[in-house]
Amino acid sequence: xxxxxxxxxxxxxxxxxxxxxxxxxxxxxxxxxxxxxxxxxxxxxxxxxxxxxxxxxxxxxxxxxxxxxxxxxxxxxxxxxxxxxxxxxxxxxxxxxxxxxxxxxxxxxxxxxxxxxxxxxxxxxxxxxxxxxxxxxxxxxxxxxxxxxxxxxxxxxxxxxxxxxxxxxxxxxxxxxxxxxxxxxxxxxxxxxxxxxxxxxxxxxxxxxxxxxxxxxxxxxxxxxxxxxxxxxxxxxxxxxxxxxxxxxxxxxxxxxxxxxxxxxxxxxxxxxxxxxxxxxxxxxxxxxxxxxxxxxxxxxxxxxxxxxxxxxxxxxxxxxxxxxxxxxxxxxxxxxxxxxxxxxxxxxxxxxxxxxxxxxxxxxxxxxxxxxxxxxxxxxxxxxxxxxxxxxxxxxxxxxxxxxxxxxxxxxxxxxxxxxxxxxxxxxxxxxxxxxxxxxxxxxxxxxxxxxxxxxxxxxxxxxxxxxxxxxxxxxxxxxxxxxxxxxxxxxxxxxxxxxxxxxxxxxxxxxxxxxxxxxxxxxxxxxxxxxxxxxxxxxxxxxxxxxxxxxxxxxxxxxxxxxxxxxxxxxxxxxxxxxxxxxxxxxxxxxxxxxxxxxxxxxxxxxxxxxxxxxxxxxxxxxxxxxxxxxxxxxxxxxxxxxxxxxxxxxxxxxxxxxxxxxxxxxxxxxxxxxxxxxxxxxxxxxxxxxxxxxxxxxxxxxxxxxxxxxxxxxxxxxxxxxxxxxxxxxxxxxxxxxxxxxxxxxxxxxxxxxxxxxxxxxxxxxx
Numbered sequence: 001x002x003x004x005x006x007x008x009x010x011x012x013x014x015x016x017x018x019x020x021x022x023x024x025x026x027x028x029x030x031x032x033x034x035x036x037x038x039x040x041x042x043x044x045x046x047x048x049x050x051x052x053x054x055x056x057x058x059x060x061x062x063x064x065x066x067x068x069x070x071x072x073x074x075x076x077x078x079x080x081x082x083x084x085x086x087x088x089x090x091x092x093x094x095x096x097x098x099x100x101x102x103x104x105x106x107x108x109x110x111x112x113x114x115x116x117x118x119x120x121x122x123x124x125x126x127x128x129x130x131x132x133x134x135x136x137x138x139x140x141x142x143x144x145x146x147x148x149x150x151x152x153x154x155x156x157x158x159x160x161x162x163x164x165x166x167x168x169x170x171x172x173x174x175x176x177x178x179x180x181x182x183x184x185x186x187x188x189x190x191x192x193x194x195x196x197x198x199x200x201x202x203x204x205x206x207x208x209x210x211x212x213x214x215x216x217x218x219x220x221x222x223x224x225x226x227x228x229x230x231x232x233x234x235x236x237x238x239x240x241x242x243x244x245x246x247x248x249x250x251x252x253x254x255x256x257x258x259x260x261x262x263x264x265x266x267x268x269x270x271x272x273x274x275x276x277x278x279x280x281x282x283x284x285x286x287x288x289x290x291x292x293x294x295x296x297x298x299x300x301x302x303x304x305x306x307x308x309x310x311x312x313x314x315x316x317x318x319x320x321x322x323x324x325x326x327x328x329x330x331x332x333x334x335x336x337x338x339x340x341x342x343x344x345x346x347x348x349x350x351x352x353x354x355x356x357x358x359x360x361x362x363x364x365x366x367x368x369x370x371x372x373x374x375x376x377x378x379x380x381x382x383x384x385x386x387x388x389x390x391x392x393x394x395x396x397x398x399x400x401x402x403x404x405x406x407x408x409x410x411x412x413x414x415x416x417x418x419x420x421x422x423x424x425x426x427x428x429x430x431x432x433x434x435x436x437x438x439x440x441x442x443x444x445x446x447x448x449x450x451x452x453x454x455x456x457x458x459x460x461x462x463x464x465x466x467x468x469x470x471x472x473x474x475x476x477x478x479x480x481x482x483x484x485x486x487x488x489x490x491x492x493x494x495x496x497x498x499x500x501x502x503x504x505x506x507x508x509x510x511x512x513x514x515x516x517x518x519x520x521x522x523x524x525x526x527x528x529x530x531x532x533x534x535x536x537x538x539x540x541x542x543x544x545x546x547x548x549x550x551x552x553x554x555x556x557x558x559x560x561x562x563x564x565x566x567x568x569x570x571x572x573x574x575x576x577x578x579x580x581x582x583x584x585x586x587x588x589x590x591x592x593x594x595x596x597x598x599x600x601x602x603x604x605x606x607x608x609x610x611x612x613x614x615x616x617x618x619x620x621x622x623x624x625x626x627x628x629x630x631x632x633x634x635x636x637x638x639x640x641x642x643x644x645x646x647x648x649x650x651x652x653x654x655x656x657x658x659x660x661x662x663x664x665x666x667x668x669x670x671x672x673x674x675x676x677x678x679x680x681x682x683x684x685x686x687x688x689x690x691x692x693x694x695x696x697x698x699x700x701x702x703x704x705x706x707x708x709x710x711x712x713x714x715x716x717x718x719x720x721x722x723x724x725x726x727x728x729x730x731x732x733x734x735x736x737x738x739x740x741x742x743x744x745x746x747x748x749x750x751x752x753x754x755x756x757x758x759x760x761x762x763x764x765x766x767x768x769x770x
Contacts, residue, residue, distance in 0.1 A: 018140075025144045029127040033151035037120045038162045039486035043501055047116055048163030048489045050527060050544045053534040054078075055094060055165050056115045058086055062099040063111055070095070071259075077539045078529070079548055080521050081574055081625070089547055091167045092258040093174070093211040098165075116162060119169040123160030126173045127151045130436065133180040136187055137406045138441035141448070146440035149382070152474060153436060154375045154481045155429040163489055168429070171212025178205035179218065182246060186229070187406060189238050198242055202249025210258040217420055217430060219285040221413040225405075226289040228412070230296040230312065232405040239297060247290045254282070292319055367421065367428060375428055376435060377473035377481070383435040386442025387414070402441070414438045491531070496634035496657030498755045504745035508630075508759035509535025511743050516628060523570055523626035523764075525559075525659060525666075526552050532630065541624060556670035557582050558624060559695040560677065566694035567738040570764050572623025579621035583672065583693075629739065629762040631698050634658035638725075639753050650751060651704055651725040655683045658757075660699055663689060684724050698762060700741065701726035738768045 040048055047053055062070045071087045078084035102114050127150045135143030150156060160169040178201045185197035208215035226243055233239060254261060261282065296312050303311045373380070390407050414434040421431030443466065450462045473481045492501025512522070513536060521539045522532045529543025542552050558566050565581035572578045634656035640649050654660040664682045667674040674682070677689040690696040690703075705714040706722035715722055732739045739762040748758035 022140065022144065026128055026131060026147055029131070029147040029151040030124045032148075033124040033127050033157070034120055036152065036157055036482060036485050037123055037160060039482075040161050040163060040489055042486065043488045043492055045113070045116060046163055046489045046491050047112070047165055048161050048487070049166065049495070050490060050530045051167075052115065052163060052165035053491075053530040054543065054545070055091065055098075056112060057530075057534045058090060058095045059098050059102070059115060060111055061086075062095055063102060067096065067099075077533045077537075078543055078545070079551065080539045080541050082548065082551075084545065084547060088259040089545060090260065091171075091211050092260055093207050094165075094167060094170050096258075097170065097211075115165045119160050119164040119166070120162040122173050123156075123164075123169040124151075126160075126169070126176060129173060129176040129180065130433075133176050133183070134437055134440050136180060136183045137410055137437065138402050138444055142441045142444035145443050146436050148470070149379065149436045149440055152470070152481060153379065153429075153432045154377075154473070154484055155432040157481070157485045158487075159429055161485060161487065167212030168214070171208050171215045172429075174204050174208035174211055175215045175218050178202075178208060179222075182222070183406070183409065185242065185246075186233070187403060189242075194238075194242060195245060198246040199249045202246050202251075203253045205250055206253035206257050209254060209261050213261070214427070216261070216282075216285075217416075217427075219282075220420075221409070221416045223285050223289040224412050224416070225409050226293050227296075227316075228408050229405060230293055230300060231309070232403075232408055236297050236301065239293065243290050243293055247286050251283075251286050295319070372421075372428065372431070376431065378469040379432070379435040379439055379473075381469060382439025382443055383414070384442075385446060386438030386440070387411070389442045389445045390438070410437050410441060491535075493757055494632050494634060494658055495527075496757060498634055498636070498656050498757060500755060502747050502757050504747045504757055504759050505531055505535060508743065508745050508761065509537075511761070512536030512538050512628075515743070520627040521625060522628045522630050523555070523558070523624060524630040525555065525632075525662070528630060528632060538628075541626065553669055553671070554582075554624060556666045557672075559666050560670050560672055560693050562692050563694045563697045563738060567764070567768060569623050570626045570629070571766055573625045574622050576623055577621045578623050582621070583670070627764055627766075628742075629698065629764060631695070631760050631762075632658045633660050633699065633748075633756065633758050633760065635660070635701075635726075635756045637750070637752070637754050637756050639751075649727070651727065652701060652756065653723060654699070654701060654726050655723070656755070659695065663695070666695065679718055680720055684718055684722075697731045698739070698760070700728060700730040700760070702729035732762065736765070736768070738765055739763070740765060 047056060058070070061073060065073075073086045075084040075086050098115060098118055101118070102111055106114050127147045130150045131143040131147040133143075134146035156172075159166070160172075181197040181201035181204065185194035185201065188194060205215070205218065208218070229239055229243070230236065296315055299311050299315050300308045376383075390402070390410060414437065417430040417434035421427045421429075421434075447462075447466075451459055453459065475482075488499055488501045491505050492503070493499065494505065509531065512520075512532070516536075516538060518537075519539070521541065522536070523541055524532060526542035526544065526546060529540035532538055532540040533543065542548070542555055546552060558569050561569065561581065561583040565583070568581045569578050633654065635652040635654045635658070636656060638651045638653070640651050641647070642649055661683055663678045663685060664674045667677045677686055677693065678684060679686060684706075685696065685703075703724050704727045705716065706718050706724055707714055708721065709723055718724065730741055732741055734740075741760065742763045743759075743761040745759040747756050748760065750756065
C-alpha cells in the first residue's frame with residue numbers, strides 16, 4: 001500500500017512512492033558504478049590502455065577540422081607508408097558522438113579530459129538502460145536488480161573504466177537501447193508506437209555496430225528469437241509487418257550510416273561481388289530469419305490448429321538441412337564476405353590457437369574455468385536460479401506474469417552469450433550480461449514468492465542472504481571485484497605486470513616531439529603505435545588497429561633477424577627486395593625482383609584488395625624505411641653487494657611484460673620456431689637470441705647468472721625453474737655503428753630496489769657502412 005501512495009501529480013501523471021524508490025535505486029546503481037569505474041584515476045588522470053589514444057586523436061581531428069574532413073582523412077601517421085582510411089576502419093560513432101557532446105557540454109575543458117570522463121559517464125548511465133531492457137522482459141523489480149548487478153559486474157567494469165575511451169561502453173549503451181526498443185515494441189504490440197520503436201531499434205543497433213564491432217553479436221540471439229516468435233507470439237498479423245520493419249531499418253541505417261560496417265556488411269566487398277559472392281554474413285543474419293519467420297507464419301495460417309505446430313517444425317527441419325547443405329557445398333563464399341578472424345573465433349572458440357597474432361593479445365586469450373568463476377562469482381548462482389525458475393512451474397506462482405516469448409528471449413540470449421564468452425577473455429562481458437538478465441529475473445520471481453509468505457523470519461533471512469551474495473565478490477578475496485577494477489592505466493606501466501607506474505611514456509613522447517624531425521618514422525612493436533602517434537606525434541609502421549597483419553609479421557621478423565641484416569631492412573624502402581636479409585625467408589621469395597612492378601605502384605593503397613596483392617607476392621621481401629627504433633622494457637631491480645669490492649650492483653629480472661617478455665610471440669608471429677630463441681619457460685633467452693637477433697642486441701642487458709627463487713642459489717647455466725638475472729650492458733656504443741642509443745627514459749637510470757619501466761629509443765644510422 002505504501003509503495004502505491006501518491007505523492008504529487010504532474011498533468012495526468014501521478015508520481016507515487018514507488019517511482020521515488022525506483023529513482024533512488026537507479027541513482028545508487030549509477031553512483032556505485034561511477035565510483036568503482038573511477039578508481040584508476042588514483043594513479044593519474046589519463047586515458048586507459050592503448051586504443052583510446054587513437055580515438056582521442058581522431059576525435060580531436062573532428063573538433064579541429066570538422067566532420068566532412070574526417071570522412072576524407074587518410075591518416076599518414078599510421079601504417080607507414082600506406083596510411084589508414086580512418087572513417088572506414090574506426091569506431092566512427094564513438095568519434096562523432098563524443099565530438100558532438102564535447103561541442104555541447106565541453107565548455108572550456110580540454111578534449112583530453114572530456115574523453116577520459118566519457119566512458120565513465122556512458123558506462124554508468126548504461127545501468128539505467130539495462131534497467132529498462134530487463135524491465136520489459138521481467139518487470140520493474142527484475143529491472144532494478146539488473147541495474148544493481150550491472151553496476152558491480154567485473155567484466156563490464158573492466159571494459160568501461162575511467163579513461164577507457166574505447167568502443168565497448170558506447171557500443172553496449174546503444175546495443176541495450178536497441179534491444180529494449182525492439183522487445184518493447186514486440187511485447188506491447190501497439191501499432192504506430194511499435195512501428196516507431198522498431199525503426200529506432202534498427203537505427204540504434206546500427207550505431208552500436210559502428211561504435212563497437214562486438215555489438216554484431218546481438219544479431220545472433222535476435223535472429224534465433226525472430227525464428228522462434230511464430231511459436232510463442234499469437235498475433236501473426238503484427239509479426240508480418242513488425243519484424244520486416246526492424247530488419248529494413250537496421251539494414252538501411254547500417255548501409256547508409258557510416259562506412260564501418262557500412263554497405264559491405266550487407267553486400268560484401270566489391271571484390272567479393274566481382275568474384276560471385278553476392279551476399280554477406282550480415283545480410284544473412286538480418287534477412288534470412290525474417291524470410292524464415294514469414295514462411296512459418298504462412299504455413300501456420302493455412303494449417304489447422306492440430307497440424308500447425310507439426311507443419312512448422314517440418315519447415316524448420318527442411319530449412320535447416322537445406323541451409324547446411326548450401327553452406328557446405330557452396331563455392332560462392334569469399335573471404336571478404338566473412339567476418340574477421342576475431343569474430344569467427346567468437347563463433348568457434350577452437351580457432352583461437354590458429355592465429356598467433358590474435359593469441360598474443362592478453363584479452364584474446366581463451367578463457368579458463370578458474371577465470372570465469374573469478375569474474376562471475378556469485379552471479380553464477382543468480383543465473384542458475386533464473387534459468388530454473390523461468391522455465392519451471394514455480395514461475396507460475398509469481399505475479400510477474402512474464403510472457404513466454406520474453407522468457408524465450410532471455411534463454412536464447414543467455415545460451416549464446418555464454419557460448420560466445422568462452423571464446424576469449426574480452427567476451428566474458430557477454431556472459432556477464434546473460435547472468436544479469438537471467439539472474440535478475442530469477443531473483444525477482446523468487447523475491448515475490450518469498451515475500452508472499454507470512455513468516456517474517458524467512459523474509460528477513462532471504463533478504464540478508466541475497467544482500468550477502470551481492471556484497472561478497474566486492475570484498476573477498478583480497479583481489480576482489482572492487483580492487484580488480486583499480487588498474488594502473490597502461491600509459492604509466494605499459495600494461496606490464498608491474499602495478500606501480502611512472503611517467504616514462506609521457507617523457508618519451510615529449511622527447512620524440514622535441515628531438516626528432518617531424519617526418520621521422522619509428523620502428524616499434526605494434527603495441528606502441530598509438531603512443532608514438534599521439535604522445536610522440538610521429539609516424540609508426542603499425543599500431544593497435546592491426547589492419548595489415550603482414551606488416552606486423554615483417555616487424556616481428558626484423559626483430560628476430562641479425563642486427564646487420566635488420567639495419568639493411570630498416571634502411572630500405574618498401575618497394576625494394578631485401579629478402580636475403582630477413583631471417584628464414586620462404587623459398588618462393590628468394591628469387592624475387594628488385595622492385596615491385598609498375599602496375600602495383602599505381603594501385604590505390606586504400607583499395608580493399610591492396611593487402612591481398614602484397615601478401616600474395618611481396619610481404620616478406622621489402623624494406624621498412626625507418627628512422628628510429630623504440631623498445632619498452634619492464635623489469636624488477638634488486639640491489640646486491642659485490643662480495644669482492646663491497647660495492648653495490650644492480651641486478652634485473654627482465655620478465656615483467658615489456659618487449660623483453662614477448663620473444664616467444666615475436667618468433668611465433670614471424671613464422672619461426674620459438675624454441676630457437678627462448679627456453680622452455682617461454683621467457684629466458686637462448687644464446688641464439690642474445691647473439692643473433694636485433695632485439696637481443698637492442699636490450700641493453702646481459703645475463704649475469706640464474707637464480708633459484710626458493711633457495712636463492714646462483715647457477716651459471718639455465719635449467720627449468722631458474723630465473724635469469726641481468727646486468728646493464730649497452731651493446732650499441734659506437735656512434736658510427738648501425739644503431740645509436742639516443743634516449744633512455746628516467747626509470748632506466750634509477751637505483752635501489754624497485755622496478756624499471758623504461759622506454760629506449762635508438763637512432764638508425766643511415767650513413768653506416770657495413
